[in-house]
Amino acid sequence: MSLQDQYNPGPQIAQCGGINLGTTDIEKSLWFFRDVLGMEEVERDGDVAYLRAYQELGHHSLVLTSQEENVVNSYSFRVKRAQDVELFAEELARQEIETVEVPAATEKGRGTAVRFLLPGGMHPFELYYDIDKPLAPEAIRSKLPSNSSRRRGLGVRRLDHFNIQTEPGTINEAESWVRETLGFKRREYAMLPENPTTVMASWMSVTPQVHDLAIVANRDELNGRLHHLAYNLENYADSLTAADVLQDLDVKIGVGPGKHGIGQAMYLYVFDPGSGHRVELYAGGYLVLDPDWEALKWEPVDFPEGMTWYGDPIDLKPGSNGRVTTGGAGLHRPTRVGA
Amino acid sequence: MSLQDQYNPGPQIAQCGGINLGTTDIEKSLWFFRDVLGMEEVERDGDVAYLRAYQELGHHSLVLTSQEENVVNSYSFRVKRAQDVELFAEELARQEIETVEVPAATEKGRGTAVRFLLPGGMHPFELYYDIDKPLAPEAIRSKLPSNSSRRRGLGVRRLDHFNIQTEPGTINEAESWVRETLGFKRREYAMLPENPTTVMASWMSVTPQVHDLAIVANRDELNGRLHHLAYNLENYADSLTAADVLQDLDVKIGVGPGKHGIGQAMYLYVFDPGSGHRVELYAGGYLVLDPDWEALKWEPVDFPEGMTWYGDPIDLKPGSNGRVTTGGAGLHRPTRVGA
Amino acid sequence: MSLQDQYNPGPQIAQCGGINLGTTDIEKSLWFFRDVLGMEEVERDGDVAYLRAYQELGHHSLVLTSQEENVVNSYSFRVKRAQDVELFAEELARQEIETVEVPAATEKGRGTAVRFLLPGGMHPFELYYDIDKPLAPEAIRSKLPSNSSRRRGLGVRRLDHFNIQTEPGTINEAESWVRETLGFKRREYAMLPENPTTVMASWMSVTPQVHDLAIVANRDELNGRLHHLAYNLENYADSLTAADVLQDLDVKIGVGPGKHGIGQAMYLYVFDPGSGHRVELYAGGYLVLDPDWEALKWEPVDFPEGMTWYGDPIDLKPGSNGRVTTGGAGLHRPTRVGA
């Protein structure tokens, strides 16, 4: 019995595990994620496709669901231990947060999950532990055991983070809840210039990444919005190649490449041409290994350098494409088109 | 009180925090680490110099001590909470492992540490928590709050990992102890071809990095050896630039650049011309975010691809420079030359 | 005697050889070009400094002259054969273009040059052949015979091109003259949207580079202007590192990094803090090897993609820093401050 086994760290989130995107044009979304970005289509179940990136061993990190609305059906987080799903469910009950049990195989390859709406955010969150780890077909299987398949396309290698938005009136509640109940730590943040007690943006993580989840105040007072999901690239050079290829394919680039001061990673925001959801191709960044890390606060005067240290500047002004967000499903999973 | 605060995860290691290298030519070592690699000389105390990389906020990750032998004076690990130093000390006592208390400021800027020899390895390990976080002088201070100083030289940004060697007869003991007492997890490993119950090499971590510490069986039956310490670079491109510049400076390159299959990072091994200790410039790699990661076992037939996926092949044959290692101090810190 | 020796190709320009920049703050300019960009200060002669990049074997490609105005004192082109200086001088006389003979060693290390004002442009051009090839001091000399010194700083390796502006009313004259007398070939170009018979911009070369010289119509009706000089970097990755370091040093970045569609190179425009002249750090691009290359014409609708294929978009609107240009000396070299 190891020293650590004598202790109980309690329920914890391990990682940002997956996202289920509704898309009104699943074939175009598949072209984008599979053929262009290079993900593996692990399984197809009628109007639902399951994909993973080449460095993911689990069954999927992305579900594309053909449906009438381009909304996010779920944001899924994987917990650290099998028992944590139930432990979190109990805590949600204690807090009188309504939950729904998502039975195993509702998403193929995945175990039971507990589903609820983020307090203050209304985003449909799901917590799960079990997930299959299927071998990729031999035709694309990697020789490296840490990769499921060979690098293909633009080489996205794993889901990196979610960036979600809430209305300013509830962002403090949402951000605190994520930290206090889910155990995320605030790494960098800024407060609203016009209201310095309200969070404008907070980058939080359960891992040494600067963020597994960012929460940002929606300037148009909308709640429950997705700004983007991010897939990780190996090097900044991959960001440049991606921009080059996507530009020639007429895939709409929102902004980038550029380097964030916040997090020190290279960004490239593009829109899935099938669903309109924004996807960030994300490379690099620093790791927070200090156990006593103090969240870095960005003052308004420095914030532009925090957004864009160098490169194509992020524009968040009204009317800019930086303001575009997509919505989410409610507490219950949407009925599928073909079901 | 957050949910996690209701639990006690016990004493844990947070990160590979620092290394104290004895050097017989401190001026040449400073030229290498400070002027060529681009580290900051934070403080100089007679025959001891304290350095950090540009992305480290703590006082130092490297101590260069001018002394008569090019040995490692200590391998230091930072614990997660202030009380963990004492908790680990109690566990060491319980295991009847001899310890030495290293008073605060023995290394400038650092709090009290507990020192002991790795069971089975004989390497001098130190565990500490407190460390100062001084601002860099304005002349080199970064505008980014997550960087202490501006990127300079070859751009090493933080200490990454240690790679140590023990004799084959005790490696299983050392490797198990690191996992069971210090809480490291085995991520990838291989067993000795001639003795499949003995670990040949094990890559272990307390963070999502594939390794914060690797332990390898010394083929010359030596114990307590350093194979290399590693500093992290931002991108593979930095590895190539480093190789270019170091080659022109006639700094001895051991091997590289090349990409490990194990860990999927770019390596470049060079020797500090002042001390002869080997330093790896290390870029990239994958993160282990899966909570149920199963250690990847490398069979002998695949091991060469694990060592070198592509690039300059690592040569570990007798007589090759890959066999060169440096020794370590004993339980007590060495008396300094000038003391 | 080789087959080609039986023919006479006539006088030809070999390369864009050097530029002499007036600067009102030579120490700051030296800090920028030498200490930050990494150029070698080959020789200092009172208020004049001679610099070259690490891949240049000639005595200098950049002259910094301390003087009261931040103007370009000369744009120098090297001819292919010793006799071409005289042959071009004869042609200039035939065309009744006024010339000045610049005696050898007026710029240290350089032979006799013929100086004149570009017809239609008024830029002071000099043509020369002889230039010394001094070895760099041992402390910085490269082991590679094709490099004069070791790569240092941000790693600029050679002068790449000039980008000059004329008033729209004379640009056709200037652009034609450069092609018909100096033998440059038009590689890519655009015409003024409001006046489709007038050149807006023309990228021309005597080498397979897409341009050694670009001529652009000045939208503020100014003549004889420098938009930028460009130094070459080895890889796109170097552009990113340069942007990172320059941003942290508070050196003013005009625009970039981004990739031109025209020429397919990565751009990063920065301003010499000593003189205000704009310097492009330029990486990559395609080579024109086809002997029957037809100049590529950019229509107004496509021109934005030609300017910026991806990355930080070039802004040329009135009031933007993209409109900033610097002037030039007249037919006679300016008297030096200290002379």
Place this chain on the structure above:
Amino acid sequence: MSLQDQYNPGPQIAQCGGINLGTTDIEKSLWFFRDVLGMEEVERDGDVAYLRAYQELGHHSLVLTSQEENVVNSYSFRVKRAQDVELFAEELARQEIETVEVPAATEKGRGTAVRFLLPGGMHPFELYYDIDKPLAPEAIRSKLPSNSSRRRGLGVRRLDHFNIQTEPGTINEAESWVRETLGFKRREYAMLPENPTTVMASWMSVTPQVHDLAIVANRDELNGRLHHLAYNLENYADSLTAADVLQDLDVKIGVGPGKHGIGQAMYLYVFDPGSGHRVELYAGGYLVLDPDWEALKWEPVDFPEGMTWYGDPIDLKPGSNGRVTTGGAGLHRPTRVGA
């Protein structure tokens, strides 16, 4: 009439234009060049396929001919002017070198060529001028007019150079002839250690590239051999990605990535799995713009650094794969298998 039009530079080679490779497994060769490296299959004519890279506007730079022997059917060079084909033919006649006229469309899309065996080398050379410039199909056409198609696969962008071998006894003859008749200039070279008046290797060009053609003495006394053809990549980063992907695809890597001291380019040598011909993926390098460039001589003691400045070292010892070469057709083009 431009100034230069008043002169006649005589017949000149413009570029290394194309190569015709015999392959015993054309489907596998197509998989390699088209599907993996990313070339366009422009035209298929039974057992012959015509390919070009994404930055080539001409009809093809590579011809794959299905035949019984993996030999090079022709090395083709494009001349600068239409009349140069005939002028070179006259010079060959004057030198009593036997020639064959290759009628237009023998290679689809190409005009008449003159064919002969390199004196001293026996390699089948062809000189041509006319070549079609077809638009790529819309499905892959680039928006950039300087690219025929979009970047795909590993992103090879244009043919770069040939590296051929002759027996040591005739290499001086071959190397001189290439310089004196074809007008190549020697840029870097080395002499045989055991016979310092015999060329060991010579890098020569008609363009500012360090070499469009290298001639090397074959250590096994063979004549008329191909060591490799090279395709150009945009950045060093592309070399690393190529190595990664090719390694996972089990395409045989000969050596690399590494950086040559000679020419300063990144190399990666791989073998076409269909034909066994060696292909170099080549990135970077310096340009020779100095009109008075003096060929750089490499002494034996420095030659290893010239071969490999850093990275995977080139091994040319007997028995190493670096010794593998492929042969060539004779004066007459081989009869096609299906003809």
